[in-house]
Amino acid sequence: MEREDARxxxxxxxxxxxxxxIAGLARMTGDVGVAExxxxxxxxxxxxxxxxxxxxxxxxxxxxxxxxxxxxxxxRHREMAARKQEQxxxxxxxxARHGEPDLAAIADDEIGDDLLSLIFTACHPxxxxxxxxxxxxxxxxxxxxxxxxxxxxxxxxTVAQRIVRAKRTLAEARVPIEVPGAAEREQRLASVLxxxxxxxxxxxxxxxxxxxxxxxxxxxxxxLGRILVGLAPRExxxxxxxxxxxxxxxxxxARTGAAGEAIPLLEQDRSRWDFVLIGRGLKGLERxxxxxxxxxxxxxxxxxxxxxxxxxxxxxxxxxRIVAFYDGLAAITGSPVVRLNRAVAVGMAFGPxxxxxxxxxxxxxxxxxxxxxxxxxxGELLERSGARKRRQRSxxxxxx
Amino acid sequence: MRVMAIVKATEDSEASVMPSEEMLTExxxxxxxxxxxxxxxxxxxxxxxxxxxxxxxxxxxxxxVIDGPFTETKELIAGFWLLQxxxxxxxVEWMKRCPNPxxxxxxxxxxxxxxxxxxxxEFTPELRxxxxxxxxxxxQNQ
Numbered sequence: 001m002e003r004e005d006a007r008x009x010x011x012x013x014x015x016x017x018x019x020x021x022i023a024g025l026a027r028m029t030g031d032v033g034v035a036e037x038x039x040x041x042x043x044x045x046x047x048x049x050x051x052x053x054x055x056x057x058x059x060x061x062x063x064x065x066x067x068x069x070x071x072x073x074x075x076r077h078r079e080m081a082a083r084k085q086e087q088x089x090x091x092x093x094x095x096a097r098h099g100e101p102d103l104a105a106i107a108d109d110e111i112g113d114d115l116l117s118l119i120f121t122a123c124h125p126x127x128x129x130x131x132x133x134x135x136x137x138x139x140x141x142x143x144x145x146x147x148x149x150x151x152x153x154x155x156x157x158t159v160a161q162r163i164v165r166a167k168r169t170l171a172e173a174r175v176p177i178e179v180p181g182a183a184e185r186e187q188r189l190a191s192v193l194x195x196x197x198x199x200x201x202x203x204x205x206x207x208x209x210x211x212x213x214x215x216x217x218x219x220x221x222x223x224l225g226r227i228l229v230g231l232a233p234r235e236x237x238x239x240x241x242x243x244x245x246x247x248x249x250x251x252x253x254a255r256t257g258a259a260g261e262a263i264p265l266l267e268q269d270r271s272r273w274d275f276v277l278i279g280r281g282l283k284g285l286e287r288x289x290x291x292x293x294x295x296x297x298x299x300x301x302x303x304x305x306x307x308x309x310x311x312x313x314x315x316x317x318x319x320x321r322i323v324a325f326y327d328g329l330a331a332i333t334g335s336p337v338v339r340l341n342r343a344v345a346v347g348m349a350f351g352p353x354x355x356x357x358x359x360x361x362x363x364x365x366x367x368x369x370x371x372x373x374x375x376x377x378x379g380e381l382l383e384r385s386g387a388r389k390r391r392q393r394s395x396x397x398x399x400x
Numbered sequence: 401m402r403v404m405a406i407v408k409a410t411e412d413s414e415a416s417v418m419p420s421e422e423m424l425t426e427x428x429x430x431x432x433x434x435x436x437x438x439x440x441x442x443x444x445x446x447x448x449x450x451x452x453x454x455x456x457x458x459x460x461x462x463x464x465v466i467d468g469p470f471t472e473t474k475e476l477i478a479g480f481w482l483l484q485x486x487x488x489x490x491x492v493e494w495m496k497r498c499p500n501p502x503x504x505x506x507x508x509x510x511x512x513x514x515x516x517x518x519x520x521x522e523f524t525p526e527l528r529x530x531x532x533x534x535x536x537x538x539x540q541n542q
Contacts, residue, residue: 012493015486016437219484226438253515276402276441276482 006051014043017060018142019227023114025067026177032121032139033167038074042067113179115140116231119224121177123192124170131166132195133202134159140227141220151217152202189232193241193298196224200245218249229284236288240299243284247305250277266314278309300329319349336367344377352385402441402513403483403491409476410502414448414469419501426499434483439494443481474507488512 018039025035042063056062122135137143137151145163149156180188203217225242232238254272257263285306288299295303303325311317326342329335340362347355359378368374419427434440446452449468456464470476478501485491488510495508 008489009493012487012489015490016493216486220486223438223484226440227436230436230438280441 003051006055007047009055010043010046010050013046013055013059013063015142017063018043019118019140020060020115021063021067022139023118024064025071026118026121027114028068028071030177031167031171032118032135032177033171034071034074036139036167038067038070039063041070115227116179117177119192119228119231120179120188121170121175123188123195124173124175125188125191126173126175127166127169129194129198131162131169132191133198134162135166136195136224137199137220138163141224143220151214189235189237192228193237196221196228197241197245197298199224200248204248215252218245218252221245222249234291236291236293237296237298239284239288239291240296240302243281243288244298244302244305246277246281246284247302247309250274250281250309265308270312273309281309282306295328297329297332300325300332304329317348319345323349336362336365337371337373339365340368340371340374340377344381347381347384352381355381356385401485401488402515403485403488404511404513405481405483405491405495405498406477406509406511407445407479407501408507408509409448409473409478410504410506411473412502412504413478413506414450414473414476416448416450417503420503423499423501423503427501430498433497434481434494439483439485439490441482441484443479445479446477448478449476478502482513 021042022032022035022039025038026032029035029038045066046059046063050056119136119140122139123132127135134148137148138145143151145160146156149159152159179185200218200221203214203219203221222242222245225238225245228238229242250273251265251268253274254268254270255263263269281302285299285302288295288302304322307318307322307325322345323342326338326345330338330342340359343355343358343362345355346358356378359374359381362368362374431440431443449470452468452470454466454468454470456466458464483491483494485494491510495510498508500506501508
């Protein structure tokens with residue numbers, strides 16, 4: 001096999017296998033840092049051996065076996081060191097009693113749990129959001145430090161440091177690598193979803209020269225979300241987040257003009273929206289709604305995005321339904337920004353005067369003081385109400 | 401990026417020979433892997449060309465409808481996946497793991513999907529609008 005072909009093949013295998021590999025090793029060793037080191041060892045071994053010997057039939061199993069052997073080597077080293085210091089303590093005794101097969105055996109049906117555990121660990125609330133983002137992209141997304149740095153427009157050394165510190169924090173806090181129990185689950189899942197949406201928004205908010213990398217980042221966030229749907233298919237908020245991302249990303253081709261200027265939603269050329277993503281987003285939202293539990297913030301936002309996605313022209317937008325989704329959102333978040341958006345939607349659904357009245361109620365809101373969208377929304381609604389009055393005053397044009 | 405993995409037809413698939421239960425199970429497991437890896441955007445299997453037709457375009461714009469079946473079996477399409485991957489090689493690696501869809505020799509062809517921007521200047525805004533409007537209608541009629 002040509003060296004270059006082998007390198008490309010290894011790269012592809014790595015992208016497919018590394019998250020599951022690291023997840024299995026993390027369960028074995030109880031430490032994501034050690035797990036990543038072992039996985040890297042296995043990758044190096046592949047880079048040494050595959051170009052000459054060819055890619056094995058089951059490359060994932062090969063990598064896992066190689067990494068496990070390194071893990072056992074490491075433990076033996078530690079044990080030898082311990083013996084030298086005559087500290088034949090508990091650990092070795094325990095291992096002698098239980099033998100080593102629990103290290104060697106990783107059943108296939110546990111891979112899903114392992115991966116979910118890894119995701120929950122990388123997104124643990126003990127870490128700052130940016131650390132969670134970097135660690136998740138690295139361990140679960142198998143992006144290199146350089147790729148993460150390029151996507152977030154920061155120095156590679158900054159990302160590397162962030163990841164090292166995050167791993168150390170997890171080890172020091174003795175965070176167990178597991179799927180959290182029922183009591184913790186909702187809050188921990190929220191932390192995971194926040195990380196995935198942060199990755200998406202980093203890509204979505206960007207414009208300009210780095211556009212390509214940024215689109216990749218959105219795709220990566222959607223991929224992570226879909227993995228999570230596969231692992232936790234009965235969580236409406238997971239489905240809701242993926243639907244939200246897909247519906248927002250469906251507008252990518254239409255949201256910038258020829259000169260790179262941003263085009264607002266209602267002025268976008270809807271024929272350029274991505275129909276594959278719209279179809280997936282609408283279906284995902286349906287699945288979330290079909291679970292029959294109250295919708296959370298992501299599913300509600302997806303509901304709003306779906307109202308826009310379903311409308312072939314801006315005039316066909318179901319604004320009353322959008323208002324209902326904003327009602328739900330406002331009840332959960334209580335955010336003044338949500339209430340502002342709701343006011344605009346009310347203006348669109350029930351006439352500018354109704355919207356303006358709600359906006360007046362928000363004018364004293366300290367959180368919105370200096371928020372540029374408040375006067376912008378007022379201006380928009382005033383203009384619409386002016387246009388309406390002008391239309392009412394003018395006599396109908398004679399038929400031609 | 402998006403790629404389409406196209407399953408080529410075989411004598412069996414063209415003869416409506418249903419895959420064995422074992423094959424269906426294996427293929428189901430493979431599909432599940434694609435879904436769980438977050439790369440699966442969609443995919444379908446197609447009826448044999450005996451239920452198909454072709455519209456053939458002549459040089460001066462005349463159109464002729466030709467009913468199936470068609471003979472060049474190995475060039476026909478029996479199904480496809482639409483995948484979101486990070487590199488073309490990743491798609492190739494995935495398809496190397498696909499169980500053989502038929503009980504006889506066959507092929508899966510892997511092709512990168514054009515994004516609207518790939519068309520460059522040739523694809524004018526008007527053309528793009530036409531094409532996209534059509535797609536959107538198809539989508540909304542589903």
